[in-house]
Amino acid sequence: MKIGVVYTSTTPELIEDVDREIRNVLGDDIEIYTQEDGTILSDVREAGYVTTAPAARLIKMFMNAAENECDAVLNICSSVGEVADSVQITSKYLGMPIVRIDEDMCLDAVRKGTRIGVMATLKTTLDPTCNTIRRMARECGKEITITECLVDNAFGLDKEQFKERMSASAKTIAKDVDVIVLAQGSMAYCEKFLSEKFGVTVLSSPAYGVRALKNALIRKGVINE
Numbered sequence: 001m002k003i004g005v006v007y008t009s010t011t012p013e014l015i016e017d018v019d020r021e022i023r024n025v026l027g028d029d030i031e032i033y034t035q036e037d038g039t040i041l042s043d044v045r046e047a048g049y050v051t052t053a054p055a056a057r058l059i060k061m062f063m064n065a066a067e068n069e070c071d072a073v074l075n076i077c078s079s080v081g082e083v084a085d086s087v088q089i090t091s092k093y094l095g096m097p098i099v100r101i102d103e104d105m106c107l108d109a110v111r112k113g114t115r116i117g118v119m120a121t122l123k124t125t126l127d128p129t130c131n132t133i134r135r136m137a138r139e140c141g142k143e144i145t146i147t148e149c150l151v152d153n154a155f156g157l158d159k160e161q162f163k164e165r166m167s168a169s170a171k172t173i174a175k176d177v178d179v180i181v182l183a184q185g186s187m188a189y190c191e192k193f194l195s196e197k198f199g200v201t202v203l204s205s206p207a208y209g210v211r212a213l214k215n216a217l218i219r220k221g222v223i224n225e
Contacts, residue, residue, distance in 0.1 A: 101209030113178025
């Protein structure tokens with residue numbers, strides 16, 4: 001079995017988290033076909049939204065995965081999750097599910113509370129994640145409120161500095177929300193730390209994304225439940 005993993009920007013911690021989750025859930029024998037194009041996220045950050053050229057480059061990586069006979073693809077970047085949504089009909093035709101890392105996390109956030117905090121270091125990640133949460137709430141027929149928390153000047157910090165900046169930002173919203181969503185997969189190592197410090201449910205995307213990947217492979221008939 002061969003799985004494609006598509007990154008638009010990454011850190012060693014994120015790659016480690018995603019690879020570990022995939023092997024824990026799907027086994028050590030799985031082949032992982034990894035692609036990364038950091039210019040996609042940099043272009044999105046510069047424009048403030050997903051423009052044509054970076055969207056096209058992301059779709060090309062999806063098609064590369066199909067050409068390399070991947071059974072399914074996990075799209076890691078939440079900033080470009082709506083691009084993954086846009087090619088779902090094509091992915092079904094190709095028989096290669098394209099799974100968003102964050103969609104099931106957003107659904108679970110809606111199930112777990114009505115006051116949802118969303119943390120991100122980039123506005124271009126914050127907005128799509130909030131949009132996905134609102135879509136999930138609408139589909140569930142549930143009214144929610146979202147508290148946005150942009151963690152300023154945290155992108156690119158080392159691990160300990162990042163945890164300190166995340167803690168300071170989470171403190172400003174923790175008392176006012178039922179659940180905190182970490183919008184970027186690279187934040188996952190802060191999940192337990194923040195939950196224990198502030199006594200609030202905190203969700204991060206890698207584990208959700210990999211479980212969704214497994215479910216897609218089950219529906220495809222590649223693996224059994």
